[in-house]
Amino acid sequence: MADAQCVCGRLRLTIRAPAQLVAVCHCLACQRRTGTTFSVNAFYAADGVEVLGIASEFIRVAESGRKVRMYFCPTCGSTVYWKPDADPAIVGVAVGALGNPNFPAPSLSVFEQYRHRWVTLAEEVERYPQGLIPEQ
Numbered sequence: 008m009a010d011a012q013c014v015c016g017r018l019r020l021t022i023r024a025p026a027q028l029v030a031v032c033h034c035l036a037c038q039r040r041t042g043t044t045f046s047v048n049a050f051y052a053a054d055g056v057e058v059l060g061i062a063s064e065f066i067r068v069a070e071s072g073r074k075v076r077m078y079f080c081p082t083c084g085s086t087v088y089w090k091p092d093a094d095p096a097i098v099g100v101a102v103g104a105l106g107n108p109n110f111p112a113p114s115l116s117v118f119e120q121y122r123h124r125w126v127t128l129a130e131e132v133e134r135y136p137q138g139l140i141p142e143q
């Protein structure tokens with residue numbers, strides 16, 4: 008249905024499920040992880056996502072106290088996917104890794120308190136000052 012990959016192509020995902028949710032996260036961890044001002048994340052049922060290649064794991068403790076396991080390519084450093092301990096049935100995928108400009112727009116935006124003031128989203132996007140479960 009869709010494929011995601013890191014910038015060098017050694018870490019890939021085959022995705023055989025529709026995205027359940029597309030969300031923007033403005034938290035400082037996402038800003039630092041991505042090197043840009045927000046992340047855009049698609050959530051899939053974990054059993055619909057197959058990982059091809061080798062990933063390194065970085066475990067981050069979210070504000071909720073639960074762990075989020077980030078998986079990135081050890082060669083090029085791109086974060087491609089992640090797993091929240093809070094919900095093992097879900098995998099988050101970096102929308103940028105899908106390389107598809109026609110991918111659906113986000114429907115919600117979390118950690119708005121850290122949003123760079125020049126970042127604007129469509130009127131209909133649901134906004135939350137803090138995070139939601141699963142963490143991003």
Ligand SMILES: [Zn+2]
Nearest residue numbers: 013015080083
């Ligand atoms: Zn790579």
Ligand SMILES: [Zn+2]
Nearest residue numbers: 032034037143
């Ligand atoms: Zn975040």
